[in-house]
Amino acid sequence: MFGFHYKLERKAISFTLAIIFVASIGGLVEIAPLFTIQQTVEEAPDMRVYTPLELAGRNIYVREGCYACHSQMIRTLRDEVERYGPYSLAVESKYDHPMLWGSKRTGPDLARVGGKYSDDWHLAHMINPRDLVPQSIMPDYARLLRTQLRTDDLGRHLKAMRAVGVPYTDEMIANAAADAKGQATPDDPAAEGVTKRYGEATNVRAFDGRPDQLTEMDAMIAYLQILGRLTDAAYKTAAAPGR
Amino acid sequence: MSVEQRDPHSGYLTTGHEWNGITELNTPVPRPVYVFLILTVVFSVVYWVLMPAWPLGSSFTKGLLGADDRAALARSIQQATATRSAWTDQIAGKSFAEIEADPRLMADVRRAGHTLFGDNCSVCHGRDARGGKGFPNLTTSSWLWGGSPEAIAETIRVGINAPHADSRVSQMPAFGRDGILKRDEMENVVAYVLSLSKPPALGDKVAAERITAGKAVFAANCVACHGAEAKGNPELGAPDLTDAHWIHGNDENSIYADVWGGLKGQMPGWEGRLTPIERKILVLYLIDLRSKRP
Numbered sequence: 001m002f003g004f005h006y007k008l009e010r011k012a013i014s015f016t017l018a019i020i021f022v023a024s025i026g027g028l029v030e031i032a033p034l035f036t037i038q039q040t041v042e043e044a045p046d047m048r049v050y051t052p053l054e055l056a057g058r059n060i061y062v063r064e065g066c067y068a069c070h071s072q073m074i075r076t077l078r079d080e081v082e083r084y085g086p087y088s089l090a091v092e093s094k095y096d097h098p099m100l101w102g103s104k105r106t107g108p109d110l111a112r113v114g115g116k117y118s119d120d121w122h123l124a125h126m127i128n129p130r131d132l133v134p135q136s137i138m139p140d141y142a143r144l145l146r147t148q149l150r151t152d153d154l155g156r157h158l159k160a161m162r163a164v165g166v167p168y169t170d171e172m173i174a175n176a177a178a179d180a181k182g183q184a185t186p187d188d189p190a191a192e193g194v195t196k197r198y199g200e201a202t203n204v205r206a207f208d209g210r211p212d213q214l215t216e217m218d219a220m221i222a223y224l225q226i227l228g229r230l231t232d233a234a235y236k237t238a239a240a241p242g243r
Numbered sequence: 244m245s246v247e248q249r250d251p252h253s254g255y256l257t258t259g260h261e262w263n264g265i266t267e268l269n270t271p272v273p274r275p276v277y278v279f280l281i282l283t284v285v286f287s288v289v290y291w292v293l294m295p296a297w298p299l300g301s302s303f304t305k306g307l308l309g310a311d312d313r314a315a316l317a318r319s320i321q322q323a324t325a326t327r328s329a330w331t332d333q334i335a336g337k338s339f340a341e342i343e344a345d346p347r348l349m350a351d352v353r354r355a356g357h358t359l360f361g362d363n364c365s366v367c368h369g370r371d372a373r374g375g376k377g378f379p380n381l382t383t384s385s386w387l388w389g390g391s392p393e394a395i396a397e398t399i400r401v402g403i404n405a406p407h408a409d410s411r412v413s414q415m416p417a418f419g420r421d422g423i424l425k426r427d428e429m430e431n432v433v434a435y436v437l438s439l440s441k442p443p444a445l446g447d448k449v450a451a452e453r454i455t456a457g458k459a460v461f462a463a464n465c466v467a468c469h470g471a472e473a474k475g476n477p478e479l480g481a482p483d484l485t486d487a488h489w490i491h492g493n494d495e496n497s498i499y500a501d502v503w504g505g506l507k508g509q510m511p512g513w514e515g516r517l518t519p520i521e522r523k524i525l526v527l528y529l530i531d532l533r534s535k536r537p
Contacts, residue, residue: 033298
């Protein structure tokens with residue numbers, strides 16, 4: 001019964017190749033078709049890219065390890081949809097590299113947190129979560145308010161994103177640093193460029209309450225306020241109640 | 244290596260390997276392992292037929308059971324809505340006063356409202372709705388934009404200084420930062436405002452002078468929104484300065500900071516995030532919280 005196997009076992013190279021062949025069948029069948037099946041990623045023509053400031057905030061989110069406690073993925077379960085809003089669609093993380101769906105919720109899911117609370121709340125909550133939610137165990141991030149945001153490398157970040165498929169234009173890349181500053185400084189002439197390049201619906205505000213400074217807090221709050229708001233596609237699904 | 248040797252003691256073949264006189268038995272794989280292997284293969288074939296499984300280029304086999312997480316979710320939401328409609332229909336159809344007079348409906352409001360408030364409002368206004376610094380206490384009779392059920396419903400719908408098109412809009416100027424008032428004028432007006440809710444000790448001449456001077460500053464700069472009596476104006480979202488309720492603190496430093504830098508409180512609008520019925524439940528929940536307080 002094992003005659004064939006005994007022979008195979010004695011040929012190291014062939015046996016290795018045979019193992020690779022058999023193990024790759026699962027991947028070929030389960031993963032490869034995701035690139036060809038039409039309904040894997042939904043169509044969302046209104047999907048916009050992250051602005052440089054939001055992308056900087058996203059990088060801080062990754063740096064601080066926020067994803068370890070906060071997921072960004074509302075599953076197709078009734079309790080999640082009733083608590084957080086319409087379930088997450090694949091297209092909503094189309095421009096997320098890497099995606100931050102997460103698998104652990106020590107804190108609440110953040111997929112639809114954009115616009116749910118005010119900038120003031122986010123600021124106060126980052127400085128000391130216990131001031132607002134006494135039972136919170138989230139660490140405080142007051143230092144983000146004391147750290148100036150590094151903007152000189154933002155153009156290169158955008159370029160890297162473009163290399164993996166995010167449609168940033170040359171103009172966006174060239175103006176990345178100015179746009180980051182402009183988005184957090186509503187009275188600055190650079191603010192106009194942000195809405196021109198990224199759309200009228202872009203939040204242009206002094207996110208940290210200080211228009212004169214561009215801090216990491218600006219970037220962080222700008223990112224949190226856009227979560228779930230890059231496209232309205234999810235609100236057109238069956239999970240969006242009669243709203 | 245390939246020499247077949249049989250172990251005389253157990254009767255099984257050995258692998259032919261030998262380490263310091265110890266040889267290894269080539270025991271056949273036990274039969275139950277084969278049985279389980281066959282069972283899992285059978286299971287997977289059945290599963291392929293019943294559930295979505297095999298990719299077919301731009302589509303995939305849908306399975307006989309028609310399993311679809313999204314459709315299942317839509318069904319379960321529909322079911323839940325139907326179950327709740329027993330009382331949500333009544334809440335949608337009746338006026339605020341009618342619902343308040345109905346103890347059974349109010350029990351439903353308390354239950355559903357507690358959850359809705361916890362999920363959406365409590366991070367700012369607190370689990371007990373008593374607010375905190377910068378966020379108003381919702382259990383008092385002091386409401387920035389009016390405390391009638393209709394006014395509360397509108398505030399929840401559009402928000403305050405929110406992106407909503409009909410948002411309530413209000414801003415207190417930065418009297419200090421923008422150079423409208425001088426430092427002593429601001430100190431006097433703070434003394435006057437404080438005296439409205441906390442009368443100063445009798446015979447304190449310095450305080451009395453500052454209050455008189457502050458009253459003049461108040462009349463010139465603040466009455467347009469806060470009113471001549473400083474009782475506020477719910478049309479403009481200007482707070483009553485004579486009561487005991489303070490959103491941003493009632494000590495001298497806090498009030499001075501508010502006058503210096505101005506205020507522009509924000510509340511998100513909930514139209515689009517909460518259904519009309521959910522918002523109505525929240526209004527009733529807040530009215531109920533308030534009425535329970537003496």
